[in-house]
Amino acid sequence: MDWKVFLEQAPSGGMTYLGWLASGTLWTLLVSIFAWIIAFSLGSVLGVMRTTPLKVPYAIATAYVEVFRNVPLLVQMFLWYFVMPELVPERLGTYLKQDLPNLVELPFAQFSMWEFTAAVLCLGLYTASRVAEQVRAGILSLPRGQTNAGLAMGFTLAQVYRFVLVPMAFRIIIPPMTSEFLTIFKNSSTALTIGVIELTAQSRQISEYTFKTFEAFTAATLIYIVITLSVIFFMRWLEKRVSVPGYISQAAGH
Amino acid sequence: MDFDWNVIWKNREVLAGGMLLSLKLFAIALAGGIFFGTLLAMARLSSWKVLSYPAAGFVNLIRSIPFIMAIFWFYFLTPVLVGKLTGQQGEAVGPFTSAIVAFIMVESAYYSEIIRAGIQSIPRGQPWAAYALGMNYWQAMGTVVLPQAFRNMIPIMLTQAIILFQDTSLVYVVGLKDFLGAxxxxxxxxxxxxxxxxxxxxxxxxxxxxxxxxxxxLQAKYAIVR
Incomplete structure (x- = not known):
């Protein structure tokens, strides 16, 4: 075993192989975080729609969840990256593939903005369907009395959601949301199939250049574990921080 | 753009071959994953720390890395390990074998978590009663705990099987011609x-x-029976 390999100068990017790993980690985090913003906001709306008595929003949200959950993520990745630009008007397609402005200015990106955008879009919209199911489960787990009490107090349905159901449900679903974020974080590696050089791709690239496969994969694996553990600890802290006294005392237990 | 859907009919043999490979991988990974997942779950729940610690370590390790990373790991490790075991160079191990090893390993970790929860859903009193009747560990597990646990787990195991079927498309990353690859x-x-x-x-x-x-x-049907 030869761990000094990471201190060697890499053939491109003007950095060591350690720098490649750092760059890969950064892209993994960027893809995950941007995708999570989409997944969390859209998923919350869809999840609420799945619990309302209103028929049309319910049907739309249900169709969304079924479509996005029943097609493999990798296939969706290819649909966004290869197929979507061909289906939109030609000028828009060309714009997407070639002229998308760099919103994230980072050194050492070996891929274009469209690869990054497609990956974020795909992961975000895919995970939104999973988040929606968690939000729905969280809202449905609340006693019916809470809705009824809210309505009896003269709240409109929208107000019941805004002031009663959603604040409670979001506290309940912190643990499943944590695992959804970790899922998006791990699934971000599928972006390598469309050319985003994130952590997994970077470790493979290092192994191809140096033939130190074991060292490269171990390093990437350790980075994944460290980030996973950090997220878990942060979310436990958050869960305690926002817990309502007397409710969901599992994590807040003294 | 103009579509030419004839291309699918023209490539029907390639596509069918790809689907066959996907299904083969799915079936082997499912069977292997449930079998080793059961053993892993039993090891994790064992009171022997020499069994429970490594099992927990393996499951948590696999669950904290991306599936693709795990595929790359086993793609790299399988030929090395096979070479060490048989004393030959690992040249004979093809990508399909490596992919199968990777899928069985990853799925056994995922399934072991489902099965562990299933086993834990059986009241403690039942294995104790089985031991009190003179059964040994394997008899108690095989005839009392596991049959009930599996029955409770069927819906979630089937859901995981659907996810596994979708995940077979990931072998694309090692260049196999599964349905997506083809x-x-x-x-x-x-x-x-x-x-x-x-x-x-x-x-x-x-x-x-x-x-x-x-x-x-199926779930609705079971819910009534129970």
Missing amino acids: ASKAGQLSGRIVELYIFVAFVFFIICFGASWAVKK
Whole structure:
């Protein structure tokens, strides 16, 4: 075993192989975080729609969840990256593939903005369907009395959601949301199939250049574990921080 | 753009071959994953720390890295290990074998978590009663705990099987011609990648949607029986 390999100068990017790993980690985090913003906001709306008595929003949200959950993520990745630009008007397609402005200015990106955008879009919209199911489960787990009490107090349905159901449900679903974020974080590696050089791709690239496969994969694996553990600890802290006294005392237990 | 859907009929043999490989991988990974997952779950729940610690370590390790990373790991490790075991160079191990090893390993970790929860859902009193009747560990597990645990777990195990079927598309990353890989290849050769990817998505959707609908029906039926 030869761990000094990471201190060697890499053939491109003007950095060591350690720098490649750092760059890969950064892209993994960027893809995950941007995708999570989409997944969390859209998923919350869809999840609420799945619990309302209103028929049309319910049907739309249900169709969304079924479509996005029943097609493999990798296939969706290819649909966004290869197929979507061909289906939109030609000028828009060309714009997407070639002229998308760099919103994230980072050194050492070996891929274009469209690869990054497609990956974020795909992961975000895919995970939104999973988040929606968690939000729905969280809202449905609340006693019916809470809705009824809210309505009896003269709240409109929208107000019941805004002031009663959603604040409670979001506290309940912190643990499943944590695992959804970790899922998006791990699934971000599928972006390598469309050319985003994130952590997994970077470790493979290092192994191809140096033939130190074991060292490269171990390093990437350790980075994944460290980030996973950090997220878990942060979310436990958050869960305690926002817990309502007397409710969901599992994590807040003294 | 103009579509040319004939390309799918023209490539029917390639696509069918790809689907066959996907199904083969799915079946082997499912059987292997449930078998080793059961052993892993039993090891994790064992009071012997020499069994429970390594099992927990393995499961948590696999669960904290991306599936693709795990595929790369076993793609790299399988030939090395096979070479060490047989004393020969690992040249004979093809990508399909490596992929199968990777899938069995990853799925056994995922399934062990489901099975562990299933075993833990059986009241403690039942294995104690079995021991009190003079059964040994394997008899108590095999005839009392596991049959009930599996019955409780059937819906979630089937749901995981659907996810596994979708995940078989990940072998694309090691260049295997599964359903997606075959379509991708055919698309590149014919320049009709759009039609082929849409077709792949459609087929996956029909299969997975149908399967999850069936699982839901089954679940409803079980809920009444219980």
